[in-house]
Amino acid sequence: MKVLEAVTFDALMRRFGREHPYDPDDEANSNDEARTHIQNAQLTLGGRWHEVMLEGTEVLDVVLPWHLGENGGVELIPRTGLTVAAAASRLTALGTSYADTNPLCRRKLARQIHARPRPLFLSTSAVPGQDYEALTVREGLIHLDGLHRMLAWQQAGHLVPGRWVRAYVAGLSPADVRHGARHDQDGLNVHPGR
Numbered sequence: 001m002k003v004l005e006a007v008t009f010d011a012l013m014r015r016f017g018r019e020h021p022y023d024p025d026d027e028a029n030s031n032d033e034a035r036t037h038i039q040n041a042q043l044t045l046g047g048r049w050h051e052v053m054l055e056g057t058e059v060l061d062v063v064l065p066w067h068l069g070e071n072g073g074v075e076l077i078p079r080t081g082l083t084v085a086a087a088a089s090r091l092t093a094l095g096t097s098y099a100d101t102n103p104l105c106r107r108k109l110a111r112q113i114h115a116r117p118r119p120l121f122l123s124t125s126a127v128p129g130q131d132y133e134a135l136t137v138r139e140g141l142i143h144l145d146g147l148h149r150m151l152a153w154q155q156a157g158h159l160v161p162g163r164w165v166r167a168y169v170a171g172l173s174p175a176d177v178r179h180g181a182r183h184d185q186d187g188l189n190v191h192p193g194r
Contacts, residue, residue, distance in 0.1 A: 002053040002164075003177050009042050012049050012168055016145070019118050034145035038170075040127040041144055045171035052167050054120075054141075056159035059150055060085040062122060062141045065131040072102025079134035088154040105148070112152035117165070120146035124171035141169070 016038060042049075062084050067077040074094065077087055091098060091109075099106040121144040126132040132142070143150070146167075153159050 001055075001058060003172065004051040004053065006177075007049045007051050007168060009047055009049060013038070015119075015168075016121065034121065037123075037127055037129065037131075037144040038121055040129060041123040041170035044127050045123065045125065048172060049168055049170050050172050050177060051119075052169050052172075053164045054167050055161060056153075056163040056165065057161055058141070059120070059159050059165055060088075060154065062120075062143055062150060063135065063137045064143045064147055064150075065126075065135060067105075067131075067147060069098075069102035070104035070108065072098075072105055074098060074101045076102065076105065081135040081137060084150045084154060084159070088151055091151060091155065108148045109152045109155065112149045113156045115149075117153075118146075118149065120149065120165060120167040122146075122167050122169045124169065124173075144170070 013035075016035065060083065063081050064077050064084060064087050065081055066079045067075070067087075069076040074097075076090065076098075082090065123142045123144050124139065126135045126138040126142055127144070135142070150159075153165075159165075
C-alpha cells in the first residue's frame with residue numbers, strides 16, 4: 001500500500017457524489033447504500049481518511065460483506081463475509097448459472113469490466129449495519145464501496161502484481177501512515193488475516 005495523502009471527509013464525499021450519483025429509478029444503482037457505509041465509517045473511525053494506492057494483489061484480500069447478489073436467487077457472499085479472492089472463486093464455480101439466477105448482479109459485473117476504473121472506498125474495521133454485523137474478519141481492509149468493481153477486475157485478470165488501484169481508506173493508524181510514507185512499496189500492517 002502506498003499512502004498518498006490525508007483527505008477530509010467533505011472532499012471525500014464531494015468526490016463520491018460526483019462519481020457515484022444516486023438514481024432511485026435505476027434498479028442497479030445502490031450508491032445510497034454505499035454512502036451510508038461511508039458515513040458509518042466516518043462516525044465509527046473518527047474521521048481519519050487517506051488516499052492510497054493498492055497493488056492488485058492487495059485488493060484480493062479486501063473483505064466483502066454479505067451480498068445477496070442484487071436480490072437474485074443465489075447468495076453470492078454469506079453473512080460471515082468473503083475476501084475478493086474467495087468471492088471471485090465462488091463466481092467462477094457458479095459459472096453461467098449465476099447469470100440466470102442473479103441477472104442484475106451479473107449485469108453490474110459485466111458493466112464494471114469495461115467501465116473507467118474508479119477508486120474504492122474501504123475501512124480498516126467493520127462498520128455498523130446488517131451487511132457487516134456477522135463478519136468473521138472484523139479488521140483489515142473492509143469494503144464500503146466497490147464490490148462489483150473488485151470482482152470484475154479479478155475476473156478480467158487485472159488484480160496482479162504491478163497494477164495499482166486508487167482507494168480511500170478510513171481508519172489507518174498514524175503508525176501505518178508514517179510507515180507507508182517512509183517505505184513507499186511496503187505493505188502496511190492492515191491484513192484481514194490478523
